[in-house]
Amino acid sequence: MSRRGFLQSLQFGLGATAATALLLEDKALLADEESGVPAEAADPGPHHLSRAKRVVHVVATGGFSQVDSFDYKPELSKFHGKTLVEGLGRDEQPDVFFGQVGRLRQSDFAFKQHGESGLWISDLFPHLATVADELTVVNSMFAETSNHTPATFQESTGFRLNGFPVFGSWVSYGLGAETQNLPSYVVFPDARSLPAGGSINWTNGFLPARHQGVIMRSQGTAIDDLDRPVGISDEQESATRNLLARLNRRLQNEQGDDDVLISRIKSYELAARMQRVVPEITDLGKESKETHAMYGLGDGETNYFGRACLLTRRLLENGVRFVQLFSGGAFQSPRVNWDGHEDNKKNHTREAGRVDQPLAALIKDLKQRGMLKDTVILFTSEFGRTPFTQSKAEEVGAGRDHNQNGFSVWMAGGAFKSGLAYGSTDPVGYAAVENPVHWNDLHATLLHALGIDHKRLTYYHNGIMRRLTNVGGEVVSDLLA
Amino acid sequence: MNKSDLRKIISLLIVSGTFFHAVVDPVVAGDQEFDSSVAAILVKRCTECHNGFDLKGGLDLLSKTAVEKGGDSGPTLEAGDLENSLLWQRIASDEMPPEHPIPQEEKAVLAKWISGGANWGTDPIDVFRYSSENRAGYDWWSLQPITRPDPPEYSRRISKQKWNVANNSIDNFILAKLDEHRLLPSPPAEKEILVRRLYLDVTGLPPSPHDLQNALVDDSTDAYERLVDRLLSSPTYGERWARHWLDVIRFGESQGFERDKLRKNSWRYRDWVIDALNQDMPYDEFTKLQLAGDEIARDDMYARIATGFLGAGEWDEVGFSQRSPVFKRVVRQDQLEDMTSAITQTFLGLTVNCARCHDHKFDPILQKEYYQITAALAGTFHGQDIFVDVSTPAELDDNRKKSAVYEYRQNLAKEIGLSDFEIKQLGESKERYGDFSQYSIKSQDPPETHVLLRGDPETRGELVQPAGIKSLKGVSAEFELPTDATDSRRRLALAEWIANKGNPLFARTMVNRLWHYHFGTGLVDTPNDLGFNGGQRSHPELLEWLADEFIQQEFSIKSMHRLILTSATYKQSSRSREDAKAVDAGNRLVWRRTPRRLESESLRDTLLAISGQLTSEMHGPGYFDFTTFNANSQFYEVFDPVGESFNRRSVYRTIVRSGRSPFMDTFDCPDPSTKSPNRSVTTTPLQALALMNNSFATRASTMLANRLVYEAGDSVEDQVVYLIRLAYSRNPTDEEMEDLVQVIGQVGLVPVCRAVLNSNELVLVR
Structure with a gap:
């Protein structure tokens, strides 16, 4: 349906786009208490057969170095100590964030081929290396800016500016939730700090509020306001609820049946269910000791992220549509994310140490439960790092600056061709040269895996039908299984 | 062709540069039939790709000469010879347009045209001339001068009802449309319901039992009207309606982006909006001050505070301080887009920002015109506006006193043992009063503005001067500024073009917003877009009449409130009716009052008011419902602070972009980085958890x-x-x-x- 046709059809038809009341009023819903929340989009997914139903998005904040992780560059070792111009064989004046273009530095981590696929992974990620055959690496990403925040916005929303909905919100909007018992979009910030921009990183933008990411904690009260306030007894609680039901019923008798009345009543029933279900799901004590160990729970550096990953698996099992995990916090001193300007080796060793084992565990765990085939796992950063160091021109320094010209991301899940390294950068790992992939393209591909045509998932906002993929994006079919 | 024609054409080409849009007045007066049929089809079906700018296949179909020249595949057509005309071959075989073949009726028109000799009409074709299925042209309804239709008569069906019909033209229009759909209006709501509704709509607070009692015992015939007047004169009116305004203009009190530094002195603008609304400042003056208060009254502090509107959007600190000049230019263009979109969407309901990289795809707005508007802002930058020099001694003194009061309160708070957070808050407020400045704008010498091809600052097109948009009828788009006009002078010219009785969009946009806030949905349900992609009007004549009335009332907003609130339409019951729902579930015809959930702020205020906690403290620095610390970026940890200082109305909450309040947000408080003309109203279990x-x-x-x-x-x-x-x-x-x-x-x-x-x-x- 054309956009005008759609808008016209709303004139004297069944209520406005914003009436989420309709969601809860869906006849199918009333019939079956256990079913989820239907998608809110006017043209909801799935638009075609989908391979995936849910997403785990791991956001590595700060920009991780591709040449030290997934982009094997033997030439970079050869040119260690030389200039970028020499390494590229052409005149290139990089426009880096801090303006210091030093000499090329080889990777601080040894690369090996892994699994049957022979995927090249450095020993920065020894655990992920053991599941190499499940991974799909893209080595030819590029971004439009080397400035953290606009780059992060583009990574999440497709736009460089504030105010747009993030990937998770679009998925929640386009597919709905599989369950009423949990939010459709859950967020686990890093233990050390929120990412820069805070809630901007999981904002619903102009999409309705229910698509905003809901923060969960892996320790303590899982969701805000979940627990009954201290000091209220069972008797008081049930007296309140029963009285509430009566008050609402009396009003309904007087007013007649109105969506807005009915949906509110229903939302209290759902909230009560959530109060029961969430503590059960977030109780990690229900998992075995072996599972705890596999995910790295305990006293070590992997504890927090391990708990978050294990919780993620449980949330996915219980119908959460989108879980976002942050590897890394904001830009403070001392550094708590992947932004390795000063000493990249030390920085990345620390950051990878926190997430490598839990992520590998999550992949293995989902696989053995038969869930990997219809889950999308995504590991991204807003940009990569330079193969030359951030130092004086004649030096091989220890840090790397931002590099938006070429960087890597990886996916896992049945929708993708696993054990694949797609696209490539030039021999020293500076810029994407073969099959370059823009964020819009990656988003289009991910939505496609979820059964969504990125051009059909739209929302009217201030003059235009907005999409996650702005006005671009091509599905990269070579990535899809 | 003679010399004079040739000269005209050459000068035309020079003036219009490489862009395919010619001036509105045609070089050669046209053939009516060609213009309205053939040209319309070519524009609708072909020229999106085949124009002087895009030139797919090397073919431009917009001018006679271009068509005669043909494209990469050869001559376009053989006049009189249909079968051998390339254009026809492509169209007949449905090869062109790709994926969207031309319907038979239109093909027939083109066939007739080619066979008949392919005579050309207006040359070159102006794609904006006529509205079509794909886009709006100069004839688009919202661009025409405002008319004043006569209110229609009531039908006999309606007047037989015991409906308390007031002498109010709004009712005539509404009832006529209901009648068209064979619907009856709803009876008036009961008095108590009406009183509560009025209080909450106008002031955002429920009536106290005392107020309620007074209203209920008043039996006089004009009791309702006097209540309306009383509520409109209450300072709580401005507090409520200012919040609506802040939604629209993307008001946030932090920088946004990565650093999201707190703006401690943005609050004066918020107070200015509250006061302006309470004083019933005429809307044109309200507008002009926000765009160019610093030019209109340089030495008047309050005029300058108004320009806080321009600086209310985000500011990319890191972006502006990065080393690369190339990236910095992009960041500056992003900032110009923020201001331009806020201005044009707020005051004109037009998405001019969509013409940053190309001509607007849906409305008759040229890319050049986008840059003409940014040229009026070329010297406008975010900055601190220091008032100490321009405030009068009385103002300085008043400010000092208010600051002193906070100091007094802080000392008292320490004595009686209030929380540390509250003590700190009072100290903050004292300092923020003492800081006699505002985060708004700083003028610089305006540099040259060029059209940026494809929006890329590195590829500059023609030089432009500040000017408006030609397709708005009734007001000249020429600003007639001297070339050395200052930044603020330029903005004044922009303001005068916008806030003009002759500007077709200015009055229409505002009355539509007022209707939206009173009824939940505007007459156009997209309050920021009265263009092609906007919603269809539910009551076209009513919108005209209201817009004209607004102008007749000298842009008095309160007059419009009074008109709406005293209509029988407004007073209708909110009870559901199955017969009406079957025809119009969304209530676009306004057959009843739509029951609506309170917005976030009203809900919070209501909870405070009912529980006896609400303070009536007006104005001043907002309260913090967060702790904040800086670690390169500013971090905000939102929580629920306890104390009298925090029991103020929600409009006085300090709104930070990365510290969203889960409680407020769950009730649909919008992201302050978005322009939110239309808050969504959702119902979720998280709301239930929050309230419980x-x-x-x-x-x-x-x-x-x-x-x-x-x-x-x-x-x-x-x-x-x-x-x-x-x-x-x-x-x-x-x-x-x-x-x-x-x-x-x-x-x-x-x-x-x-x-x-x-x-x-x-x-x-x-």
């Missing part, structure tokens, strides 16, 4: 219970009466009384208060 379990809500239950005992006494019946009057603005029914008395007897007052605060009747306005 959030500490703010439970505190309200407890305080409400205390209030009942304290003010109504120990009799449970009296407590129940008082509770229902406070919460629902009516008396309890016998059934309710029995029920509540019993529950109170079992579990006490607090659980009952908790239920009432969660109930539909409190949260919804009917």
Whole structure:
């Protein structure tokens, strides 16, 4: 349906786009208490057969170095100590964030081929290396800016500016939730700090509020306001609820049946269910000791992220549509994310140490439960790092600056061709040269895996039908299984 | 062709540069039939790709000469010879347009044209000339001068109803349309319901039992009108309606982006909006001051405070301080887009920002015109505006006194042992008053503005001067500025073009917003877009009439409020009717009042008011509902602060972009980085959890219970009466009384208060 046709059809038809009341009023819903929340989009997914139903998005904040992780560059070792111009064989004046273009530095981590696929992974990620055959690496990403925040916005929303909905919100909007018992979009910030921009990183933008990411904690009260306030007894609680039901019923008798009345009543029933279900799901004590160990729970550096990953698996099992995990916090001193300007080796060793084992565990765990085939796992950063160091021109320094010209991301899940390294950068790992992939393209591909045509998932906002993929994006079919 | 024609054409080409749009006045007067049929088809189906700018296949179909020249595949057509015309071959075989073949009727028109000799009409074709299925042209309704249609007569069906029809033209229009759809209006709402509705709509606060009583016992014929007037004169009106304005103009009190530094001195603009609305400042003056207050009255502090509007959007600190000049230019263009979009969407309901990289795809706005508007802002940058020099001694003194009051309060707070956070907050407020400045704009010498091809600052096109948009009829788009006009002078010219009785969009956009806020949906349901992609008008003549009336009332916003609020349309009951729902479930025809949930701010204010906690403290630095610290970026940890300083109306909350309040957000408080002309209203289980379990809500239950005992006494019946009057603005029914008395007897007052605060009747306005 054309956009005008759609808008016209709303004139004297069944209520406005914003009436989420309709969601809860869906006849199918009333019939079956256990079913989820239907998608809110006017043209909801799935638009075609989908391979995936849910997403785990791991956001590595700060920009991780591709040449030290997934982009094997033997030439970079050869040119260690030389200039970028020499390494590229052409005149290139990089426009880096801090303006210091030093000499090329080889990777601080040894690369090996892994699994049957022979995927090249450095020993920065020894655990992920053991599941190499499940991974799909893209080595030819590029971004439009080397400035953290606009780059992060583009990574999440497709736009460089504030105010747009993030990937998770679009998925929640386009597919709905599989369950009423949990939010459709859950967020686990890093233990050390929120990412820069805070809630901007999981904002619903102009999409309705229910698509905003809901923060969960892996320790303590899982969701805000979940627990009954201290000091209220069972008797008081049930007296309140029963009285509430009566008050609402009396009003309904007087007013007649109105969506807005009915949906509110229903939302209290759902909230009560959530109060029961969430503590059960977030109780990690229900998992075995072996599972705890596999995910790295305990006293070590992997504890927090391990708990978050294990919780993620449980949330996915219980119908959460989108879980976002942050590897890394904001830009403070001392550094708590992947932004390795000063000493990249030390920085990345620390950051990878926190997430490598839990992520590998999550992949293995989902696989053995038969869930990997219809889950999308995504590991991204807003940009990569330079193969030359951030130092004086004649030096091989220890840090790397931002590099938006070429960087890597990886996916896992049945929708993708696993054990694949797609696209490539030039021999020293500076810029994407073969099959370059823009964020819009990656988003289009991910939505496609979820059964969504990125051009059909739209929302009217201030003059235009907005999409996650702005006005671009091509599905990269070579990535899809 | 003679020399004079040739000269005309050459000068035309020079003036229009490489862009395919010619001037509106054609070089050669046209053939009517060609213009309205053939040209319309070519524009609709072909010229998106085949124009002087895009030139797919090397083919431009917009001018006679271009068509004669043909494209990469050869000559376009053989006049008179259909079969051998390349254009026809492509179209007939459906090869062109790709994926969207031309329908038979249109093909027939083109065939007839080619066979008949392919005579050309207006040359070159102006793609904006006519609106089509794909885009709006110069004839688009919102670009035409405003008319004043006569209010239609009531039908006999309607006048037979015992409907309290007022002498109000709004009702004529509404009833006529209802009649068209064979619907009847709803009867007027009961008095108590109407009173509660009026209070909440106009002031955002429920009536106190005392106010309610006064309203109910007043039996005079003009009791309602006098209540309307009283509420419009209340300072609480400005506090409520300012919040609507702040939604639209993306008001945030932090920089956004990565650093999101706090803006401690943005609050004066917010107060200015509250005061301007309370004073019923004429809307044109309201507009001009926000765009160019610093030019209109350089030495008037309040005029300059108004320009806080321009600086209310985000500012990319890191972006502006990065080393690369190339990236910095992009960041500056992003900032110009923020200001341009805020200005044009707010005041004109036009998405001019969509013409940053190309001509607007849907409305007759040229890319050049986007840059003409940014040229008026070329010297406008975010900055601190220091008032010390321009404030009068009386103003300085007043400010000093207010600062001193906070110091006094802070000392008192320490003495009586208030929380550390509250003590700190009072100290903050003292300092923020003392800081006599505002985050708004700083003028610089305006540099040259060029059209940026494809929006890329590195590929500059023609030089442009500040000017408006030609397709708006009734007001000249020429600013006639001297080339050395200052930044503020340019903005004044922009303001005068916008805030003009002759500007077709200015009045229409605002009256539509007013309707939106009173009825929940605008006459155009996309208040920021009256262009092609905007919604269809539900009542075209009414919109015209209201816009004209607004101008006749010298842009007095309160006059329009009064007109709307005293209409019978407004007073209708909110009860559901199955017969009407079957025809118009969305209530676009306004056959009743749509029951609506309170917005975030009104809900919070209502909870505070009912529980006796709300302070009436107006103005001043906002309160923080967060702690904040800086670690390169500014971090905000939102929580529920306890203390009188935090029991102010929600409009006085300091709004930071990365520190969203889960409680407020769950009730659809918008992202302050978005322009939100139309808040969504969602219903979610998280809202239920918030109202049941959030500490703010439970505190309200407890305080409400205390209030009942304290003010109504120990009799449970009296407590129940008082509770229902406070919460629902009516008396309890016998059934309710029995029920509540019993529950109170079992579990006490607090659980009952908790239920009432969660109930539909409190949260919804009917």
